[in-house]
Amino acid sequence: MINATIITIGDELLIGQVADTNSAWMAQQLNAAGIHLRRRVAVGDVWNEITNVLNQEKLNADIILMTGGLGPTSDDITKQVLCEYFDAKLIVHEPTLNQIKNLFEVILKRPLIERNLKQAEVPDNCKVLFNKRGSAPGMWFEENGKIFVSMPGVPHEMKGIMEDLIPALSAHFKFPYISHRTLLTIGVGESFLAEKISSFESALPFYIKLAYLPNFGQVRLRLSASGEDKINVDRELDIFFTELQDKVKEFMVTNVDESMEEVTGKILLKNNKSVCTAESCTGGYIAHLITSRAGSSSYFEGSVVAYSYAAKESLLQVNKNDLLEHGAVSETIVKQMAKGALQNIKADYAIAVSGIMGPGGGLPQKPVGTVWIAVGNNKNIRSQKFNLRFDRQRNIQITAVTALNMLREFILEEENA
Amino acid sequence: MINATIITIGDELLIGQVADTNSAWMAQQLNAAGIHLRRRVAVGDVWNEITNVLNQEKLNADIILMTGGLGPTSDDITKQVLCEYFDAKLIVHEPTLNQIKNLFEVILKRPLIERNLKQAEVPDNCKVLFNKRGSAPGMWFEENGKIFVSMPGVPHEMKGIMEDLIPALSAHFKFPYISHRTLLTIGVGESFLAEKISSFESALPFYIKLAYLPNFGQVRLRLSASGEDKINVDRELDIFFTELQDKVKEFMVTNVDESMEEVTGKILLKNNKSVCTAESCTGGYIAHLITSRAGSSSYFEGSVVAYSYAAKESLLQVNKNDLLEHGAVSETIVKQMAKGALQNIKADYAIAVSGIMGPGGGLPQKPVGTVWIAVGNNKNIRSQKFNLRFDRQRNIQITAVTALNMLREFILEEENA
Numbered sequence: 066m067i068n069a070t071i072i073t074i075g076d077e078l079l080i081g082q083v084a085d086t087n088s089a090w091m092a093q094q095l096n097a098a099g100i101h102l103r104r105r106v107a108v109g110d111v112w113n114e115i116t117n118v119l120n121q122e123k124l125n126a127d128i129i130l131m132t133g134g135l136g137p138t139s140d141d142i143t144k145q146v147l148c149e150y151f152d153a154k155l156i157v158h159e160p161t162l163n164q165i166k167n168l169f170e171v172i173l174k175r176p177l178i179e180r181n182l183k184q185a186e187v188p189d190n191c192k193v194l195f196n197k198r199g200s201a202p203g204m205w206f207e208e209n210g211k212i213f214v215s216m217p218g219v220p221h222e223m224k225g226i227m228e229d230l231i232p233a234l235s236a237h238f239k240f241p242y243i244s245h246r247t248l249l250t251i252g253v254g255e256s257f258l259a260e261k262i263s264s265f266e267s268a269l270p271f272y273i274k275l276a277y278l279p280n281f282g283q284v285r286l287r288l289s290a291s292g293e294d295k296i297n298v299d300r301e302l303d304i305f306f307t308e309l310q311d312k313v314k315e316f317m318v319t320n321v322d323e324s325m326e327e328v329t330g331k332i333l334l335k336n337n338k339s340v341c342t343a344e345s346c347t348g349g350y351i352a353h354l355i356t357s358r359a360g361s362s363s364y365f366e367g368s369v370v371a372y373s374y375a376a377k378e379s380l381l382q383v384n385k386n387d388l389l390e391h392g393a394v395s396e397t398i399v400k401q402m403a404k405g406a407l408q409n410i411k412a413d414y415a416i417a418v419s420g421i422m423g424p425g426g427g428l429p430q431k432p433v434g435t436v437w438i439a440v441g442n443n444k445n446i447r448s449q450k451f452n453l454r455f456d457r458q459r460n461i462q463i464t465a466v467t468a469l470n471m472l473r474e475f476i477l478e479e480e481n482a
Numbered sequence: 483m484i485n486a487t488i489i490t491i492g493d494e495l496l497i498g499q500v501a502d503t504n505s506a507w508m509a510q511q512l513n514a515a516g517i518h519l520r521r522r523v524a525v526g527d528v529w530n531e532i533t534n535v536l537n538q539e540k541l542n543a544d545i546i547l548m549t550g551g552l553g554p555t556s557d558d559i560t561k562q563v564l565c566e567y568f569d570a571k572l573i574v575h576e577p578t579l580n581q582i583k584n585l586f587e588v589i590l591k592r593p594l595i596e597r598n599l600k601q602a603e604v605p606d607n608c609k610v611l612f613n614k615r616g617s618a619p620g621m622w623f624e625e626n627g628k629i630f631v632s633m634p635g636v637p638h639e640m641k642g643i644m645e646d647l648i649p650a651l652s653a654h655f656k657f658p659y660i661s662h663r664t665l666l667t668i669g670v671g672e673s674f675l676a677e678k679i680s681s682f683e684s685a686l687p688f689y690i691k692l693a694y695l696p697n698f699g700q701v702r703l704r705l706s707a708s709g710e711d712k713i714n715v716d717r718e719l720d721i722f723f724t725e726l727q728d729k730v731k732e733f734m735v736t737n738v739d740e741s742m743e744e745v746t747g748k749i750l751l752k753n754n755k756s757v758c759t760a761e762s763c764t765g766g767y768i769a770h771l772i773t774s775r776a777g778s779s780s781y782f783e784g785s786v787v788a789y790s791y792a793a794k795e796s797l798l799q800v801n802k803n804d805l806l807e808h809g810a811v812s813e814t815i816v817k818q819m820a821k822g823a824l825q826n827i828k829a830d831y832a833i834a835v836s837g838i839m840g841p842g843g844g845l846p847q848k849p850v851g852t853v854w855i856a857v858g859n860n861k862n863i864r865s866q867k868f869n870l871r872f873d874r875q876r877n878i879q880i881t882a883v884t885a886l887n888m889l890r891e892f893i894l895e896e897e898n899a
Contacts, residue, residue, distance in 0.1 A: 077695045079519040080662070081509030082702065082739075085502065088524070092498030102496040103531070107505070107522035110693075114520070121538070137673035138694045139683065172871065178677050198871075219696070221872055245497070256554035260595050266556065277555045278494045279636070285499065322499075341793075348773025349766030352787045356765025359841055359874055367793030369786055370769045376758075376784030376827050380797065410793050424776055454589065454615075455638050457776055 066291075067238050069095055070126040071105045072118055074133035074143050075218060078107045087132050087220055091227065098231050099240035099291070100128065110134050115146045123211050128234060133218030135201035137180040144188070144204075147215055151206050153188030158202060161185040161193065165200045194233075198225040205233070212237065243291040244298050246306040247322035250286065250313055251470050255279045258286070262312045265305075273305055281455075281463040283325065286313065318470060326354040329469045332476055333364035333414075340472065341412035342368040343381055343402035345393060346420040346436065351465045366412040371402070381405030392431065394419050396448050399437040403446050414442050414476070416468045420451075422460045436464050440472045447475060483708075484655050486512055487543040488522045489535055491550035491560050492635060495524045504549050504637055508644065515648050516657035516708070517545065527551050532563045540628050545651060550635030552618035554597040561605070561621075564632055568623050570605030575619060578602040578610065582617045611650075615642040622650070629654065660708040661715050663723040664739035667703065667730055668887050672696045675703070679729045682722075690722055698872075698880040700742065703730065735887060743771040746886045749893055750781035750831075757889065758829035759785040760798055760819035762810060763837040763853065768882045783829040788819070798822030809848065811836050813865050816854040820863050831859050831893070833885045837868075839877045853881050857889045864892060 071091055077083040088105050095102050103126060108114040115134075122129055134143030148155060162185035169177035184200045187193055194203030194214070199222035206213040214230060216223045250258060255277050259266070266275050272292065278285035288306055292298040310320055319328045333340055342351045352368035355361050369380045377383040377393065383401045391397045402417035420436030427433035434453035439446050451467065453460045488508055494500045505522050512519050520543060525531040532551075539546055551560030565572060579602035586594035601617045604610055611620030611631070616639035623630040631647060633640045667675060672694050676683070683692050689709065695702035705723055709715045727737055736745045750757055759768045769785035772778050786797045794800040794810065800818045808814045819834035837853030844850035851870035856863050868884060870877045 076691075076693050078506075078522065079509055080513040080706075081506040081511075082664075082695050082704070083697065084506040089495075089498040089501040092496055094498075096497040103526070104535075105495065105522075105524040109520070118521075136694065136696070138676040140691075140693050173671065175671055175674055178673060180676060181673050221876060224873075247499075254590065254592055256595060256598050257592055259555040259597060274493075274557075276493055276557050277553065278499050279553070280500065287499070289497075342787075344766075347770075348778075348782075349761075349769030349785055349787065350773075352766030353764075353770045356767075356787075356789065357875065357878070361765075362789055362843075365765075366790045367786065367788045367797060368766055369784065369797065370759075370766065370773075371784045372773065372779055373783045379826055379828065380784060380786065409796055411796065426779075456641075458774065459638055461774070 066101050067128065067240055068103045068126045069100050069128040069130060070103060070122040072122065072129060072131045073105070073107045073218070074110060074115060074131060075107075076109045076140065078133075079109050087218065087223055090220070090224065091130060091132075094227055094231055096243065096245075098235055099243045100234065101243070110140050110142055112142060112146055115143065116150055119150060119213070123208075123213075127211055127238065129211065129213045131213070131215045132223050135184075135215065135217045137184055137200070143215055144186075147191075147204065147206065147213075148188045151188060151190055151208070153190045155186040156189045157185050158187045158193050160195060161187070161200070161202045164196070168200060194226045194229060196222055196226055198222045203230070241291050241293055242295045242298055243289065244295075244302055245287055245289045245322070246302055246320075247285055247287045248310060248313070248320045249318045249323070249325070249328075250284045250316035251282060251318050251325070251466070253284065253316045255284050258284055258313065258316070262309065265308060265312055269305065273302065281459060281466060283466060285322075318473065325466045325469045327358060329473045330355065330358055330361060330364060332473060336476065338413040338476070339364050339366050340414045340416065341366045341406045341410035343406035343415060343417040344368060344370045345372060345377070345402070345418060346422045347418050347461050347464050347468075348372065350461050351416060351418070351468055354465055354469070367410045369406055369409070377402065380409065382408070394421055394431055394435055394437055396437055396450070399439040400446050400448055403439040403441055407443055414440065414472060416440050416472050418464055418468055420460075420464060422457045422464075424457060434460060436460075438464070438468045438471055440468065440475045447471070483518050484545065484657055485520045485543045486517050486545040486547060487520060487539040489539065489546060489548045490522070490524045490635070491527060491532060491548060492524075493526045493557065495550075496526050504635065504640055507637070507641065508547060508549075511644055511648055513660065513662075515652060516660045517651065518660070527557050527559055529559060529563055532560065533567055536567060536630070540625070540630075544628055544655065546628065546630045548630070548632040549640050552601075552632065552634045554601055554617070560632055561603075564608075564621065564623065564630075565605045568605060568607055568625070570607045572603040573606045574602050575604045575610050577612060578604070578617070578619045581613070585617060611643045611647060613639055613643055615639045620647070658708050658710055659712045659715055660706065661712075661719055662704055662706045662739070663719055663737075664702055664704045665727060665730070665737045666735045666740070666742070666745075667701045667733035668699060668735050668742070668883070670701065670733045672701050675701055675730065675733070679726065682725060682729055686722065690719065698876060698883060700883060702739075735890065742883045742886045744775060746890050747772065747775055747778060747781060749890060753893065755830040755893070756781050756783050757831045757833065758783045758823045758827035760823035760832060760834040761785060761787045762789060762794070762819070762835060763839045764835050764878050764881050764885075765789065767878050768833060768835070768885055771882055771886070784827045786823055786826070794819065797826065799825070811838055811848055811852055811854055813854055813867070816856040817863050817865055820856040820858055824860055831857065831889060833857050833889050835881055835885055837877070837881060839874045839881075841874060851877060853877070855881070855885045855888055857885065857892045864888070
């Protein structure tokens with residue numbers, strides 16, 4: 066099996082000022098290509114730390130992918146470290162030099178200075194992986210059959226280089242085939258699921274692995290297998306995956322690896338229907354989730370985020386007396402919000418939410434975490450109350466996912482009626 | 483100096499199905515407490531991998547914090563590994579047992595099964611760190627003066643345990659003092675900034691470190707120093723920080739470590755003013771950023787997310803003929819959106835955005851990345867065009883941050899007029 070390590074380099078990762086989103090994305094790419102990621106390590110912009118982790122990781126990994134520390138400023142030292150580590154001297158890489166000149170003079174229209182030009186220099190014994198989206202090139206080194214690759218830490222630049230890197234690695238190594246099947250459940254706990262499928266799990270052959278991936282009211286179940294024979298691996302996996310789906314069908318939202326907003330978006334697209342949202346406590350997050358998907362304009366019309374009473378009245382025609390009588394977090398109001406959205410935005414379906422996300426704003430009869438969700442269309446609106454027990458960010462996220470699932474169920478039941 | 487390592491455990495981290503947000507948060511907490519985080523390592527749910535990384539990291543770290551692998555399902559093995567590693571046997575922890583019973587029977591109202599009860603078992607030589615938000619307790623081990631702590635990977639459970647852990651670590655060790663000063667610039671590149679402050683940077687004493695933290699049109703500059711004498715460290719740091727602020731003042735948004743939405747929110751709060759948004763291409767993301775902050779209801783009234791022409795007309799009274807003549811992504815329309823929002827939502831200020839975020843939807847005269855932003859109030863609306871060159875997610879993020887900054891500048895200029 067080909068083993069890989071990801072090394073992310075940067076002081077900012079160690080004081081937590083920047084969340085590392087690169088590693089997860091890179092891990093996905095490696096996994097899809099059949100490369101086993103064994104470890105991810107983050108170290109600071111410190112000479113010894115970088116050489117130490119390289120020495121350590123090359124003992125167990127065939128591929129070492131590095132990101133970060135290639136910027137133009139003096140805290141970035143990765144290129145200098147690699148130059149010494151691989152006993153190289155720096156030379157100018159002409160295509161990168163032209164790229165940098167073009168980037169600054171034509172696109173950014175910013176003054177081009179010496180330290181930007183320095184970014185066109187590369188160790189003379191590396192293969193350059195051209196950075197089509199920025200100024201710091203990727204670098205490919207070989208030592209005793211191991212591959213070392215250094216890439217910039219800027220996510221979209223790294224991704225551009227990875228697009229070319231994966232095929233190059235595939236050509237260099239002969240990877241075993243790895244395959245996964247993933248399904249998503251909602252509204253049921255990890256341990257309850259585990260109990261439900263315990264006999265299935267214990268009967269799995271050793272070369273098929275089951276993982277539980279919980280995430281705010283959702284649990285992903287993933288079956289994985291690897292082997293030399295692609296057809297056999299996939300056929301076996303499909304047999305067990307069919308059995309697994311049957312065991313959890315009452316909680317299953319989708320049997321492909323996709324998000325709740327993708328599932329709901331696809332149903333809307335297939336039915337040629339559209340949705341709108343009326344959001345209070347989620348503050349536009351449901352609309353953001355839906356519109357994060359390219360192509361969502363085919364099924365998303367718009368939203369009203371009504372935080373204040375005044376906005377609820379003017380944008381959604383919520384009744385002032387009902388607001389005063391029942392409060393904004395109530396069944397009466399969330400249903401009026403859904404109706405108002407349908408009327409004003411003219412989508413086929415509406416999602417409406419009103420709740421108390423915390424940390425402040427709780428009341429004795431409506432503590433933090435109280436949420437009303439309504440979904441429906443012009444014929445019928447359904448509502449439900451939830452009591453969440455997380456922090457503000459998680460309460461917003463779980464409310465959004467729950468609301469999208471309620472809409473999914475509403476549409477499916479309507480189809481089956 | 484006290485060194486720490488964070489070890490995150492879970493197969494899901496190595497195939498990229500879950501982004502690791504725990505590490506960044508934990509890093510922040512350690513940093514604030516004056517603990518130097520030397521490394522972060524992610525490994526799979528594999529017995530040897532866990533023991534290997536423990537053996538490796540304890541050579542260089544005084545504190546080893548682990549998260550993950552404590553769930554009730556069979557892929558979670560961290561507790562068993564630690565039991566063997568520290569030569570312990572499992573015993574029932576009564577307070578945790580009661581917590582689990584209460585969680586399932588009273589709060590979740592889900593059946594309590596054997597594998598949940600197993601979570602109340604802990605190695606007999608660890609100190610239990612009670613998990614007030616879930617069923618898997620934290621565990622504190624000591625070996626040769628080193629501290630090993632294992633916590634669940636569920637973020638809000640880990641955070642609850644960390645709240646008690648940091649004071650316990652502070653009591654156990656005597657930490658040197660570490661201090662940071664951070665400022666945020668917007669609209670200027672990392673290398674241009676570096677050039678502007680190069681003489682400042684090269685004159686810094688060895689014990690003060692400067693870091694550049696770029697993030698989509700924003701660059702954070704951070705000065706760090708550590709030492710035994712808190713007063714001296716802070717006094718020296720303040721002198722250099724004052725000089726740094728002066729050097730970059732024309733690009734500086736704030737001189738504390740806060741986000742663009744916090745900066746704008748604070749100005750609104752101070753002036754007792756409110757804002758609303760009219761969003762097309764950002765799909766509610768600006769509203770989401772604003773409402774992510776607790777207390778935002780004091781200065782945020784609401785938003786209209788108008789994706790379709792129809793929603794722009796009905797919710798923002800955008801003129802149909804102008805839409806047809808100029809297109810939705812135009813100065814005329816974005817100004818009308820701002821006006822419509824001010825009129826309907828009745829906030830003091832409005833932010834309006836319309837653009838093409840990609841990957842589809844580009845036109846020859848309006849390529850992907852074309853964005854119009856308008857900010858203003860009932861007296862005056864200002865607009866500006868931008869040409870972004872990132873992917874969909876980044877284009878949405880940079881548009882939101884740029885719009886919030888335009889509003890900040892608008893308010894400050896109004897104050898100074």
